[in-house]
Amino acid sequence: MKGAKRILLILGAISIVIIILSRCMTAADKLPRDIRGDAYTGAATCVKCHKDLPQSYAHSPHGLTSNLVVDQELLKVYAPDSNSFSFNEHQKVVVEKRNDGIFQVAYNDGKEVNAQKFDIKFGSGEKAFTFAYWHGKKLYELPLSYFSSINNWAISPGFPANTFYYERGITSRCFECHGSYVEKKLTQKSAFSMDEEMEKGSIIYGIDCERCHGPGKQHVVFHIENPAEKTAKYIAIFKTLSRKQKMDACGVCHSGNTLMAHQSVFEFKPGDNIDDYYAQDFVGFGGGNPDVHGNQTTMLMGSNCYLKSETMTCQSCHNTHENIKGNLNIYSQRCISCHQTTNHSRETLAKGALTTNCIDCHMPKESSKLISFQQAGKDQASAYMLRSHRVAIYPDRIK
Ligand code: HEC
Ligand code: HEC
Ligand code: HEC
Ligand code: HEC
Ligand code: HEC
Ligand code: HEC
Ligand code: HEC
Numbered sequence: 001m002k003g004a005k006r007i008l009l010i011l012g013a014i015s016i017v018i019i020i021l022s023r024c025m026t027a028a029d030k031l032p033r034d035i036r037g038d039a040y041t042g043a044a045t046c047v048k049c050h051k052d053l054p055q056s057y058a059h060s061p062h063g064l065t066s067n068l069v070v071d072q073e074l075l076k077v078y079a080p081d082s083n084s085f086s087f088n089e090h091q092k093v094v095v096e097k098r099n100d101g102i103f104q105v106a107y108n109d110g111k112e113v114n115a116q117k118f119d120i121k122f123g124s125g126e127k128a129f130t131f132a133y134w135h136g137k138k139l140y141e142l143p144l145s146y147f148s149s150i151n152n153w154a155i156s157p158g159f160p161a162n163t164f165y166y167e168r169g170i171t172s173r174c175f176e177c178h179g180s181y182v183e184k185k186l187t188q189k190s191a192f193s194m195d196e197e198m199e200k201g202s203i204i205y206g207i208d209c210e211r212c213h214g215p216g217k218q219h220v221v222f223h224i225e226n227p228a229e230k231t232a233k234y235i236a237i238f239k240t241l242s243r244k245q246k247m248d249a250c251g252v253c254h255s256g257n258t259l260m261a262h263q264s265v266f267e268f269k270p271g272d273n274i275d276d277y278y279a280q281d282f283v284g285f286g287g288g289n290p291d292v293h294g295n296q297t298t299m300l301m302g303s304n305c306y307l308k309s310e311t312m313t314c315q316s317c318h319n320t321h322e323n324i325k326g327n328l329n330i331y332s333q334r335c336i337s338c339h340q341t342t343n344h345s346r347e348t349l350a351k352g353a354l355t356t357n358c359i360d361c362h363m364p365k366e367s368s369k370l371i372s373f374q375q376a377g378k379d380q381a382s383a384y385m386l387r388s389h390r391v392a393i394y395p396d397r398i399k
Pocket of ligand 1: 042043045046047048049209210213215216217219220223229230231232233235236237238239
């Protein structure tokens with residue numbers, strides 16, 4: 001009897017201590033931990049207050065631009081009749097569902113010579129999906145990619161056209177533009193080359209809130225503790241950034257793939273100067289030939305709209321939190337907000353629909369010089385088309 005009473009007393013004391021301790025826990029302690037460090041909290045926390053935004057984020061090309069491959073979803077992607085790709089009469093790669101996943105299996109004269117699993121996908125599928133498989137702590141690109149313009153498989157861009165190839169490494173650099181974080185380990189292999197290993201479990205797939213807005217824990221803690229405060233604190237206010245800062249916030253991923261990063265761009269946050277992250281790209285800025293793929297920033301900065309206005313940024317036409325894909329009428333209204341009157345020749349005016357589609361004439365689709373893809377049985381590679389962000393008069397396309 002006496003023993004039981006003592007146990008009850010002890011239990012009571014313990015629960016009181018727990019209650020007191022939990023009261024001492026600050027708002028910050030209660031937030032989920034984020035692998036990027038103490039300043040971050042993760043998208044799940046952001047959407048608790050910003051309820052209208054998860055929709056636009058989770059289903060947007062930014063949010064979906066990298067992910068683990070979920071077998072059922074992948075099976076939906078390809079048609080059952082197009083799961084085989086022949087390089088020539090001897091060699092082919094077949095997309096096969098097996099017990100432990102979906103594989104790209106290489107055959108030489110009917111004999112299996114390699115089989116690697118779809119582990120990770122890059123791209124939201126807007127234009128393409130590229131896939132990667134793990135080998136230890138290294139990622140490699142699979143030989144076939146899926147292209148939306150043909151609804152079919154083709155050889156991954158830049159791969160040999162006449163045989164399957166499984167050796168192309170995918171580095172953390174892909175995640176710097178297509179993801180939000182990956183932990184990597186670099187070791188010096190020789191005087192000129194580094195060996196990189198990545199931690200699977202550390203990857204934050206897709207581009208999340210804090211990738212674009214910067215670490216947000218302090219912002220969250222402040223607004224939990226001050227629910228009456230309706231002005232945002234401890235987070236970059238986009239409106240107050242300079243024009244260059246706004247351009248840099250997008251340019252960190254939209255300035256082309258040739259830039260050399262001298263520090264990880266995962267840490268880039270709005271307000272930072274892109275030049276602190278990248279060595280200057282002399283080819284791009286020095287009157288070179290920027291590509292429509294991945295380099296919207298340099299293309300736009302070469303337009304008269306950009307050069308002769310003081311305010312044009314990506315936000316003049318894009319709002320990351322809305323989805324108006326394909327609605328060229330809405331985009332055209334954004335042109336008209338600066339161009340209330342235009343001097344079109346009678347000939348141009350005769351083409352009609354001038355006010356609802358400025359885009360196809362002044363931002364035509366062009367084929368990328370860097371990316372093309374090889375379909376089976378075709379002599380020439382197929383073009384990868386993107387909008388030109390050099391807004392201009394393109395006489396040859398129009399007349
Ligand atoms: C406890 C509630 C709360 C949480 C959680 C929260 N915010 Fe906010 N946030 C606010 C309030 C309040 C404002 C000010 C009113 C508004 O603009 O909606 C705001 C405004 C913002 C703004 C607008 C800044 C501007 O340009 O005016 C951004 C960006 C933002 N939050 C990002 C985030 C991110 C990223 C996260 C997750 C890391 C997050 N918020 C989590 C409450 C919250
Ligand atoms: C690809 C980059 C990007 C991602 C990802 C992103 N945002 Fe934004 N967000 C922006 C930009 C740019 C603006 C400023 C828009 C403007 O001023 O035109 C903005 C504006 C906001 C605002 C101000 C109100 C509004 O609707 O304009 C809030 C709040 C916000 N973001 C929260 C979030 C949250 C929460 C997430 C994750 C669910 C998120 N953002 C993901 C780029 C991004
Ligand atoms: C962390 C890198 C990153 C940042 C920062 C970023 N983007 Fe992107 N953006 C991408 C990638 C990668 C894609 C391709 C997504 C896919 O897989 O379809 C993309 C796609 C887009 C698209 C086409 C798809 C769509 O949503 O319609 C637009 C427009 C765009 N970005 C605009 C912007 C603007 C404007 C900013 C600055 C506010 C910005 N991006 C910031 C990486 C980024
Ligand atoms: C400097 C940033 C950057 C790097 C590095 C980068 N990409 Fe991209 N990637 C983009 C942007 C921006 C887009 C979308 C717009 C475009 O094509 O201009 C894109 C588009 C794509 C698409 C098509 C997405 C879709 O839904 O249409 C795939 C697939 C892709 N990238 C894979 C990769 C892979 C794999 C790597 C690494 C080998 C890589 N990217 C490296 C910025 C980058
Ligand atoms: C922020 C304001 C702004 C926006 C938005 C804008 N422009 Fe412009 N644009 C300008 C200015 C300023 C000029 C230079 C006018 C001049 O030289 O008198 C210009 C020039 C042009 C020119 C002449 C180009 C040349 O090389 O001579 C064309 C064509 C044009 N814009 C089309 C467009 C289209 C189409 C859109 C929408 C996709 C658009 N603009 C959006 C400000 C803007
Ligand atoms: C003058 C208007 C305008 C400006 C400014 C602008 N864009 Fe675009 N952008 C467009 C239009 C129009 C499209 C085509 C949209 C569609 O087809 O739904 C587009 C498409 C895109 C795409 C998808 C690629 C493709 O070819 O489908 C990306 C990525 C993109 N923009 C990024 C950017 C970035 C980054 C900036 C700033 C450097 C920027 N844009 C500035 C009008 C603009
Ligand atoms: C059918 C193709 C076509 C369409 C649609 C079109 N333009 Fe043009 N635009 C041209 C051509 C061609 C020129 C050169 C002058 C000419 O021959 O008419 C031009 C010239 C311009 C100029 C430079 C002359 C000036 O007015 O200063 C601007 C700005 C411009 N367009 C803006 C726009 C805007 C904004 C829209 C949509 C509301 C638009 N254009 C729709 C073909 C087009």
